Amino acid sequence: MSNTKKTLSRTSQNILKIGTFSCIRCGLTVSAAAGDGVRRNHCPSCLHSQHVSDHIEGGPSDCQGRMSPIAIAVLRTGDWMVIHRCVRCDELTSNPVCVDDNQLILMRIAVRPLAQPPFPLETFGDL
Amino acid sequence: MPRRSRSTHERARANRRPQRHKDVLHRPGGHRANDFRCVGCRLDVSVEAPGTTHRNHCPNCLASLHVDRRIPGDRAASCRGRMEALSMSVRPDGEWMIIHQCRSCGELSANRIAGDDNALILVRLAVKPLRDPGIARRMFLVP
Numbered sequence: 001m002s003n004t005k006k007t008l009s010r011t012s013q014n015i016l017k018i019g020t021f022s023c024i025r026c027g028l029t030v031s032a033a034a035g036d037g038v039r040r041n042h043c044p045s046c047l048h049s050q051h052v053s054d055h056i057e058g059g060p061s062d063c064q065g066r067m068s069p070i071a072i073a074v075l076r077t078g079d080w081m082v083i084h085r086c087v088r089c090d091e092l093t094s095n096p097v098c099v100d101d102n103q104l105i106l107m108r109i110a111v112r113p114l115a116q117p118p119f120p121l122e123t124f125g126d127l
Numbered sequence: 128m129p130r131r132s133r134s135t136h137e138r139a140r141a142n143r144r145p146q147r148h149k150d151v152l153h154r155p156g157g158h159r160a161n162d163f164r165c166v167g168c169r170l171d172v173s174v175e176a177p178g179t180t181h182r183n184h185c186p187n188c189l190a191s192l193h194v195d196r197r198i199p200g201d202r203a204a205s206c207r208g209r210m211e212a213l214s215m216s217v218r219p220d221g222e223w224m225i226i227h228q229c230r231s232c233g234e235l236s237a238n239r240i241a242g243d244d245n246a247l248i249l250v251r252l253a254v255k256p257l258r259d260p261g262i263a264r265r266m267f268l269v270p
Contacts, residue, residue, distance in 0.1 A: 070216040073256075074256050116221035
């Protein structure tokens, strides 16, 4: 546990000092600021994130689990949000999509419900 | 004249057969205690749902209520806000999950769909990211 704490503090130091973090899943080293200056919270390549803040009680979380993207939500403005789910504690978060996020994975998450519908979709063609 | 009629009425009430014992109690903890009225469309919903043992959203408009905190079913949240269906997610086994977001505090939750959920609203929710033509243009699907 102390070892993970040490590596975590080193990671946060890296984000503060040189502005990069390495993805918890694919290991890609990415800059913490996206192209348009927005602070990044998920890997642009595999869209995975890390569970660092507690959304129910607020403040930092000690889970540090990997968060995988499970859904795309659309705001009223038309912007996309990625819904992440922690693989350790099942907490959900939503984060805005960055401009350089992997469009293939985004589209794959968006169309995944229609690939395996729970009922036949043919009837909706008549509507 | 009203006096006499009242007395005959009271006599008839006294001679009446006592009311049959009720074994169905329409009160908290009794019959249909867990039924709820939807906060979105005011539909009366029973807890018996096909395909699931935990009905947690309205089958007509998919709205829910923010009552659980961390563990599903703990009823520990003090928010009680309305949760509206935000997006659709899929489990690895292919089952659809509705992502609800609380309109009051922004909390998210994922819930399984039930067998009698409104199919049209479910499909509208699933195709919502694809309705915007801007994303198709960004993906170079259309010129």
